[in-house]
Amino acid sequence: MVQKAEKIWKNGNLIAWDDANVHILTHTIHYGLGVFEGIRCYACEDGRSAVFRLREHVVRLRNSAKIGEMDIPFSVEEIEQGIKDTLNANGLKEGYIRPVAIIGEGVMGVHPQDNPVHLFIVTWPWGAYLGEEGLTKGIRVKISSYTRHHVNISMTKAKICGNYVNSILAKREAVRAGYDESLLLDTEGYVCEASGENIFIVEGNTLKTPPLTSILPGITRDSIMTLAGDLGLNVVEQRFTRDELYTADEAFFTGTAAEVTPIREVDDRTIGKGSAGDITLRIQSAFFDVVKGKGEWGKGEYARWRSYIDE
Numbered sequence: 686m687v688q689k690a691e692k693i694w695k696n697g698n699l700i701a702w703d704d705a706n707v708h709i710l711t712h713t714i715h716y717g718l719g720v721f722e723g724i725r726c727y728a729c730e731d732g733r734s735a736v737f738r739l740r741e742h743v744v745r746l747r748n749s750a751k752i753g754e755m756d757i758p759f760s761v762e763e764i765e766q767g768i769k770d771t772l773n774a775n776g777l778k779e780g781y782i783r784p785v786a787i788i789g790e791g792v793m794g795v796h797p798q799d800n801p802v803h804l805f806i807v808t809w810p811w812g813a814y815l816g817e818e819g820l821t822k823g824i825r826v827k828i829s830s831y832t833r834h835h836v837n838i839s840m841t842k843a844k845i846c847g848n849y850v851n852s853i854l855a856k857r858e859a860v861r862a863g864y865d866e867s868l869l870l871d872t873e874g875y876v877c878e879a880s881g882e883n884i885f886i887v888e889g890n891t892l893k894t895p896p897l898t899s900i901l902p903g904i905t906r907d908s909i910m911t912l913a914g915d916l917g918l919n920v921v922e923q924r925f926t927r928d929e930l931y932t933a934d935e936a937f938f939t940g941t942a943a944e945v946t947p948i949r950e951v952d953d954r955t956i957g958k959g960s961a962g963d964i965t966l967r968i969q970s971a972f973f974d975v976v977k978g979k980g981e982w983g984k985g986e987y988a989r990w991r992s993y994i995d996e
């Protein structure tokens with residue numbers, strides 16, 4: 686259950702949590718065209734709180750809306766401020782941030798011309814998405830019987846609400862079969878992404894991740910690719926097959942919710958030594974240092990990725 690907070694931001698105002706309701710004729714509820722973001726705020730070593738890569742998330746929200754032809758009536762700066770205001774109003778030092786833009790009441794067909802677009806920002810405390818143990822020991826993954834979206838059927842670069850029906854089907858199937866997460870292949874059968882995470886494999890000193898064709902362009906993915914360079918690893922964006930994944934030295938998922946989660950098993954085959962890989966753990970540790978402003982990694986150039994909420 687989501688832990689209730691005091692306030693929710695709606696169209697520029699902070700309103701009571703219990704008042705953030707919508708009408709049943711909200712267009713998005715019927716047809717799934719709405720857009721959202723998943724963002725995290727971390728309590729930093731210096732006692733302050735910082736949102737990780739706030740600008741990139743807000744720009745992606747607006748891009749998702751552009752792809753879906755939804756006119757969000759707030760600028761990047763206004764949304765950034767709204768996010769900080771919501772966290773501060775709720776006294777949240779660390780947590781998850783969910784901006785969601787929906788198409789409201791009006792026309793009920795699939796041509797919502799003048800229906801208003803409403804933007805909400807919700808925040809709540811959220812720990813490790815795939816479990817604390819998942820973060821340290823790695824998770825068990827199953828290749829899904831569902832295929833990930835085709836680039837010309839739904840828009841894969843956008844976090845569009847309706848796209849996640851595919852994710853729910855895949856996740857439920859995997860969890861019911863006793864796995865922690867599902868991994869979907871693309872329409873040509875190559876490894877694509879998980880229900881809400883991007884994937885990397887490690888082969889020797891090289892990190893491999895699927896290119897930005899039919900995957901969601903993850904901000905965590907981008908961060909890891911940047912950090913990996915500093916760790917002396919080669920990074921290639923290249924399609925790979927499920928059998929290449931089976932024989933990889935290591936594998937892990939990335940995402941705002943999942944952070945850096947090691948994969949220890951795929952389709953009942955052990956990956957590497959069957960626990961979190963050494964390179965994966967080095968990357969994970971650098972990532973957590975960067976988001977929390979800790980140690981060497983927390984200093985220097987990566988400070989640019991942290992937006993402090995008291996500013």
Ligand SMILES: *Cc1c(COP(=O)(O)O)cnc(C)c1O
Binds near residue numbers: 723881904905906941
């Ligand atoms: C949000 C999401 C990701 C991860 O993106 P981040 O920006 O790293 O949070 C990956 N795949 C899908 C399908 C997603 O929805």
